[in-house]
Amino acid sequence: MPLFLRATFAIVRKDLTAEFRSRELFSAMLVFSLLVIVIYNFALELTPTIRREVTSGVLWTTFAFAGTLGLSRSMAVEKDRGSLDGLLLAPVDRAAIYFGKVMSNLVFMLLVEVFILPIYSALYNINLFHPGLLLVILLGSLGYASVGTLLATMSVQTRTREVLLPILLFPVAIPVLLAAVKASTGFLNGATLAEIWPSLNLLIAYDVILSSAAFMVFDQVVEE
Amino acid sequence: MSPRPLVLKILDVLAFLSLVVATYFALIYAPTEAVMGEVQRLFYFHVGTAWVGMLGFMFAAGFGIVYLATKNLKWDVVSVAAVEISVMFFFLAIALGSIWARPVWNTWWTWDPRLTTAAITELIFIAYFMLRAGIEDPERRARFGAVYTILGGLSVPITFLAIRLFRTIHPVVFGTAVEGQEQMAMTPDMRVAFVVAMIAFSIIFVDLFWHRIRIGQLHARVEQLKLKTMS
Numbered sequence: 001m002p003l004f005l006r007a008t009f010a011i012v013r014k015d016l017t018a019e020f021r022s023r024e025l026f027s028a029m030l031v032f033s034l035l036v037i038v039i040y041n042f043a044l045e046l047t048p049t050i051r052r053e054v055t056s057g058v059l060w061t062t063f064a065f066a067g068t069l070g071l072s073r074s075m076a077v078e079k080d081r082g083s084l085d086g087l088l089l090a091p092v093d094r095a096a097i098y099f100g101k102v103m104s105n106l107v108f109m110l111l112v113e114v115f116i117l118p119i120y121s122a123l124y125n126i127n128l129f130h131p132g133l134l135l136v137i138l139l140g141s142l143g144y145a146s147v148g149t150l151l152a153t154m155s156v157q158t159r160t161r162e163v164l165l166p167i168l169l170f171p172v173a174i175p176v177l178l179a180a181v182k183a184s185t186g187f188l189n190g191a192t193l194a195e196i197w198p199s200l201n202l203l204i205a206y207d208v209i210l211s212s213a214a215f216m217v218f219d220q221v222v223e224e
Numbered sequence: 225m226s227p228r229p230l231v232l233k234i235l236d237v238l239a240f241l242s243l244v245v246a247t248y249f250a251l252i253y254a255p256t257e258a259v260m261g262e263v264q265r266l267f268y269f270h271v272g273t274a275w276v277g278m279l280g281f282m283f284a285a286g287f288g289i290v291y292l293a294t295k296n297l298k299w300d301v302v303s304v305a306a307v308e309i310s311v312m313f314f315f316l317a318i319a320l321g322s323i324w325a326r327p328v329w330n331t332w333w334t335w336d337p338r339l340t341t342a343a344i345t346e347l348i349f350i351a352y353f354m355l356r357a358g359i360e361d362p363e364r365r366a367r368f369g370a371v372y373t374i375l376g377g378l379s380v381p382i383t384f385l386a387i388r389l390f391r392t393i394h395p396v397v398f399g400t401a402v403e404g405q406e407q408m409a410m411t412p413d414m415r416v417a418f419v420v421a422m423i424a425f426s427i428i429f430v431d432l433f434w435h436r437i438r439i440g441q442l443h444a445r446v447e448q449l450k451l452k453t454m455s
Contacts, residue, residue, distance in 0.1 A: 158358030178386040
């Protein structure tokens with residue numbers, strides 16, 4: 001396996017091992033997501049007819065909020081324990097560090113989503129196990145995590161830290177959320193692929209453009 | 225700090241005069257629009273301010289890239305200057321558009337792609353200033369600022385496309401309207417007033433841009449002197 005991939009997976013493995021031992025990030029994200037859904041339940045009065053329209057919106061805002069929580073925590077841990085400096089000292093491509101962090105952040109988001117989907121399905125008696133929806137969730141989370149990792153790396157180095165991350169991330173991540181909500185609603189309401197394609201297309205375009213841009217500028221963000 | 229160069233002094237006068245001329249053309253020279261009435265006269269300033277607002281954001285991302293390539297802090301000063309002016313002009317464009325929309329669309333605001341994109345762009349650059357405010361080291365502040373303008377510059381067009389998945393009612397000024405949109409129809413006199421406003425705001429932009437860069441240079445100098453006296 002080339003060095004780049006080995007370094008990337010080493011970082012993913014490190015994050016997953018640390019998380020598996022402490023479980024602090026995942027449990028915080030999951031409990032927070034459940035609380036958000038409970039609040040939506042009362043705030044939006046989720047009756048069956050309303051549910052059909054807003055399910056994907058509720059899901060995506062929940063994922064976005066939980067994602068922010070995970071992103072800022074995962075970078076703050078690196079910064080506070082000084083392990084970010086250790087990673088930067090390692091003789092590997094900095095891009096490998098970026099991709100490693102993106103992948104572990106993505107895995108955390110997907111794990112939370114894997115738990116939230118069946119719980120939401122059970123709570124509201126709605127079938128969310130549509131292959132198309134799962135694809136949208138994968139693509140949306142990927143875009144969100146790749147931009148979020150870059151911005152979290154920036155925000156932990158500022159004075160305001162965690163407070164700043166959502167402010168930086170949300171306006172830039174709006175296209176992912178919009179396209180993902182649109183595509184998810186399409187899949188859930190049984191729209192044809194031709195109707196869903198534009199939003200899916202946009203989601204893929206965002207993922208490719210923004211993650212390659214983030215990949216190119218990551219060096220600038222960790223440079224001392 | 226050196227005194228204002230002669231070109232800048234001339235530009236100051238020119239900027240002021242062009243604003244007067246543009247006001248004359250918009251309020252008196254241009255004919256009253258048949259359907260919308262007098263309120264349509266806002267259009268000339270609305271497009272003018274929106275145009276320089278967008279211009280500034282593109283400059284900001286462009287100079288951000290130049291900064292990352294050269295690491296010379298003078299490009300950061302230019303990039304910040306562009307963002308700051310643009311935030312102001314964009315706000316004006318949104319406010320003027322809102323005033324126009326009240327009688328014409330019968331609402332102050334609608335979640336149309338252009339309006340929403342404008343609002344999000346404005347939010348991105350407000351976030352940009354919050355990011356900068358949280359960093360003391362000028363060199364890191366410049367790097368992070370540049371990275372964020374580039375990300376913003378990339379995501380704004382995609383945001384526009386994403387919102388267009390829903391429908392639009394904003395009149396099409398450039399290019400042809402697709403079904404369901406209205407095309408802006410201009411008489412030759414209106415076109416003259418329109419071009420005058422565009423030129424006038426471009427001159428005002430260049431003038432303010434230059435002044436803001438000079439302020440930025442002064443600011444950097446003050447920061448340097450502060451560091452020197454403290455050490």
